[in-house]
Amino acid sequence: MMENDLDIKNAHDYTFISDKQKGLTNAIQYHVEEAEHRHCLRHLHNNFSREFKGLAFKKMMYAIGKASRIVDWQKHMNDIQRLDANAHLWLSGMPAKRWSRSHFRCTVKCDVFLNNLCETFNKRILVARGKPIISLLEDIRQYINERIRKQRAACHNGNEIEVYHANGEKQVVDMKNKTCTCRKWQLTEIPCCHAVKGCKYRCQKPEDLVDDYYTKDTFMKYYNNVLHPPLPPEMWKTYEFMPIITPLYTTKR
Ligand SMILES: [Zn+2]
Structure with missing residues (x-):
């Protein structure tokens, strides 16, 4: 039994992604009906492209798959309908919950719609x-x-991390000494975007590397001193000195 082999207790919490092999589809449907079952978009497109060839169809199909909101999914479906009613009919026959992010469950925290993961594993x-x-x-x-x-x-491990921008520009972050070659981290003691990337790489929280200078505790310390209101004038202390008078001045000619 599939659910026993995989030790599946609560099928609703699981998502399977397949190449739409009939045996697998039936097995999932029969044994773990509650689980989400996605179909790899590339394989789906292979089937689709036998009838509907060309880059325009491919782009539209991927746009439908990538759409994360129902409104965007509907818009792209309308687009393809305008282009070719039969292509629209073909895609409408594939339940959106199987291949469009707009209909995927949010419970599994994963928006994958391609089987790349399995293919990499198979190759390995x-x-x-x-x-x-x-x-x-x-x-x-x-x-x-x-x-x-x-x-x-x-x-x-590893205190020094190289971070590359999309334009090829490189910065080197030193996570131990809290420095970056962009110097923004040293200037503010708040991790720069490169340091944030370094934190992600090392499974660290960037907030933990922000200097204490910016904490709420420090902020409260600045404003800890209270200015007391003065006493009424009749309660002021008196002194035996001459009263303060305005200074003498001369006008320049
Ligand atoms: Zn930086």
Whole structure:
């Protein structure tokens, strides 16, 4: 039984993404009916493109898949209807909840609509797949183990991180000494965008690297001194000095 093999307790919390293989679709439908089942958009497009060829169709289909709001999904569906009523009919036959972000559940925190993840994994275990079952499983275990080790290391090690902008510009962040070659971090003691990227890489919170200077506690300290209102004049202290008079002045000629 699929749900037993995968130890699935609450199917509603799970999402499967497949290449729309009939056996898998039936199995998911039968054994874990409550789970979300997505179809890889690339594979869906392969089928679609047999009838509807060309870049325009492809772009429109991907726009429908990428749309994260129902209104955008509807707009792109209308666009394709204007282009070709049959293409629209074909796509309408595919439930949107299977391939458009606009209809995906928010519970799993994942907007993936392509099977790249599985394909990368399959490619990685290509050699192992030719081995007997125990050796195959051992190879996969080693690969997963190594991956976990690398990901953990990325979270904890390395103080200097190179950050590249989309335009190719590079900055070097030193997470230990709280500096960046852009100098914005040193100037303000608030992590610059490169440092924020470094935090993400090391699984750190950027807020934790903001200087104490900016904390609420420090802010309260600035304004801790209270200015007391003066006493009424009749209660003022008197002194035996001459009263203060206006200074003498001469006019320049
Ligand atoms: Zn920077």
